[in-house]
Amino acid sequence: MSEFFLQMGRDSSKYFYFSYILIGVIITIYTISLIVRGKRSRKDG
Amino acid sequence: MKIKSFAMITSIIAVILNLFALYMVFFYAPIEIQMGAAQKIFYYHVPSAISSYIMLFVSFLFSIIFLVTKNELADLWAYAGAEVGLVFILCVLISGPIWGRSAWGKWWVWEPRLTTFLILFLMYFSYILLRTFSSEEMKSKRISAILSIIAFLDVPIVNRAIALWGSVVHPKKVALEKEMWQTFIVSFLAVLFLAFSFLLWRVYIGIYKERKNE
Numbered sequence: 001m002s003e004f005f006l007q008m009g010r011d012s013s014k015y016f017y018f019s020y021i022l023i024g025v026i027i028t029i030y031t032i033s034l035i036v037r038g039k040r041s042r043k044d045g
Numbered sequence: 046m047k048i049k050s051f052a053m054i055t056s057i058i059a060v061i062l063n064l065f066a067l068y069m070v071f072f073y074a075p076i077e078i079q080m081g082a083a084q085k086i087f088y089y090h091v092p093s094a095i096s097s098y099i100m101l102f103v104s105f106l107f108s109i110i111f112l113v114t115k116n117e118l119a120d121l122w123a124y125a126g127a128e129v130g131l132v133f134i135l136c137v138l139i140s141g142p143i144w145g146r147s148a149w150g151k152w153w154v155w156e157p158r159l160t161t162f163l164i165l166f167l168m169y170f171s172y173i174l175l176r177t178f179s180s181e182e183m184k185s186k187r188i189s190a191i192l193s194i195i196a197f198l199d200v201p202i203v204n205r206a207i208a209l210w211g212s213v214v215h216p217k218k219v220a221l222e223k224e225m226w227q228t229f230i231v232s233f234l235a236v237l238f239l240a241f242s243f244l245l246w247r248v249y250i251g252i253y254k255e256r257k258n259e
């Protein structure tokens with residue numbers, strides 16, 4: 001039984017990594033968009 | 046400028062806290078026996094949801110202030126709150142189905158909490174569309190302030206959805222081990238500081254832009 005749960009844990013780790021990668025991508029894209037907007041508004045001035 | 050210093054400080058704290066939180070998520074928090082490693086999605090999924098509610102509350106509050114006072118700065122805070130709130134709503138909407146696929150075997154279930162949360166996303170998405178593509182500036186600011194107030198009314202509904210209508214997938218109460226609670230608290234603070242740093246930078250950029258336009 002414990003082997004069954006261990007196997008399940010190993011299998012579900014791909015969902016864990018995939019989710020954290022996607023959250024990281026969203027946060028990175030928004031950070032870049034803020035940097036770009038900040039630089040652009042400074043340049044326009 | 047004061048707001049820039051605040052933004053800088055919160056950003057530095059956010060980076061340190063997030064590095065610490067990720068370390069705890071990956072190496073400190075134990076693996077839950079039933080859901081396995083996928084349960085660890087919880088440590089950024091739930092804090093993202095709570096942080097989005099806080100950001101939407103900022104938008105709600107400043108939308109009321111804008112409608113009463115017509116203060117442009119209040120509108121800027123309301124816009125920034127809605128935008129940052131939407132970013133974290135997106136994090137919840139992306140991590141949730143991945144967790145759901147692993148735990149329930151389905152990407153999406155049309156149950157009260159998920160449905161009301163999707164409605165929340167759609168309302169704030171329309172807010173951003175309205176602000177981005179509207180040509181009449183003052184009118185769009187007024188309409189979006191009203192939209193933000195109405196949209197925020199969905200937040201307590203999302204929060205109470207399980208108690209009101211029940212759920213086939215979400216538990217009513219969550220039981221966590223001590224190490225899991227500690228990891229959750231650190232990751233919650235990490236996401237909250239990240240949200241506030243985004244909010245402050247967004248307001249700073251807005252103020253900077255408006256000053257240049259004057």
